[in-house]
Amino acid sequence: xxxxxxxxxxxxxxxxxxxxxxxxxxxxxxxxxxxxxxxxxxxxxxxxxxxxxxxxxxxxxxxxxxxxxxxxxxxxxxxxxxxxxxxxxxxxxxxxxxxxxxxxxxxxxxxxxxxxxxxxxxxxxxxxxxxxxxxxxxxxxxxxxxxxxxxxxxxxxxxxxxxxxxxxxxxxxxxxxxxxxxxxxxxxxxxxxxxxxxxxxxxxxxxxxxxxxxxxxxxxxxxxxxxxxxxxxxxxxxxxxxxxxxxxxxxxxxxxxx
Numbered sequence: 001x002x003x004x005x006x007x008x009x010x011x012x013x014x015x016x017x018x019x020x021x022x023x024x025x026x027x028x029x030x031x032x033x034x035x036x037x038x039x040x041x042x043x044x045x046x047x048x049x050x051x052x053x054x055x056x057x058x059x060x061x062x063x064x065x066x067x068x069x070x071x072x073x074x075x076x077x078x079x080x081x082x083x084x085x086x087x088x089x090x091x092x093x094x095x096x097x098x099x100x101x102x103x104x105x106x107x108x109x110x111x112x113x114x115x116x117x118x119x120x121x122x123x124x125x126x127x128x129x130x131x132x133x134x135x136x137x138x139x140x141x142x143x144x145x146x147x148x149x150x151x152x153x154x155x156x157x158x159x160x161x162x163x164x165x166x167x168x169x170x171x172x173x174x175x176x177x178x179x180x181x182x183x184x185x186x187x188x189x190x191x192x193x194x195x196x197x198x199x200x201x202x203x204x205x206x207x208x209x210x211x212x213x214x215x216x217x218x219x220x221x222x223x224x225x226x227x228x229x230x231x232x233x234x235x236x237x238x239x240x241x242x243x244x245x246x247x248x249x250x251x252x253x254x255x256x257x258x
Contacts, residue, residue, distance in 0.1 A: 031089045040086040043114070043169070045079060056096040062087070066095050084165075112215045113171040114162075122168040127161060148174070155189055155256075156220050156228065173220045189226060191244055191252035204250040209243055216242075226251070 042065075046052075049067045053076070056064040066078045076095060080088040127147070128134075134147040135158070145163040152158050157175035161168050191199070209229070210216075216229040217240075230242040239257040243250050 032087060035086050035088065042081055042084050042086070045081075045086055049077075054095045064096070066092065068095075112217055114169060116217075117168050117170065124163050124166050124168065127163075127168055144169070172218060175222075189222065189228070189244055189252075190224070191226075191246075193252070195253040196251060199250050199252065206243075206245050206248050206250065209245075209250055213241070230256070 045065070052065040053068040054066045056066065058064055058080075061082055063081045064078050065081055066076050068076055070076050070093075071091075074091045075093040076091065078090055078092050079086050080090075124147075131149050135150040136148040137145055138148075139145045143164060147161045147163060148158045149160070150158055152175075153173075156173040158173060160172050160174050162170040162172075206229070213231040217232045218228075218230045220228045220230075222228070225246055227245045228242055229245055230240050232240060234240050235255075238255040241253070241255055244252040244254070
């Protein structure tokens, strides 16, 4: 009788263990299926989760990106990535071995223009054929290269492009060349003239401007706390319309041909 109870106990334990494993496998399979139907790039992942706390190199070119902070119940959340795309997701109690590769620093595409180049692919070769040789280029640890094009505009600085795997992934502007130029950054434009006086008398928020014009095609922040929001499309006569913004309020409105 005692032997039968032990046998039944072992059988029950094996049954529970089997069900648990099947449940775990079903969950893992569900997440794999989810990312097949809902593709997510590494850039999109990082825009939501930030930089991973660790990256573990696995077999077949797969990377395990572990994100913190550690939850007291489920631990760390990790994503499996291959060829720049998320293929699975899970949780773990450990960041991984200390000998594995650490997260690499560098810019990522996350602006309106980043979304534009996803929908309208442009190769680096096509960009260089149109604009010529950049005045400078800098490659970051995460494999992304920033190309700087001049001449330097007194207001927006250099026009920059982010390149990954031979394709343009973002466009922006900068008053200095990363790790190469040491000149002082321009303080930035100031509000002046008729439109500046208009917005003093008629306060307008950034949200109100975006509700009217949509998302800006570029956003440049200056040292003096002023941001320049440029909106498209480009008018054949006056060019682009842009607004100077400080502390969430519009302080001036102008146009530019570039």
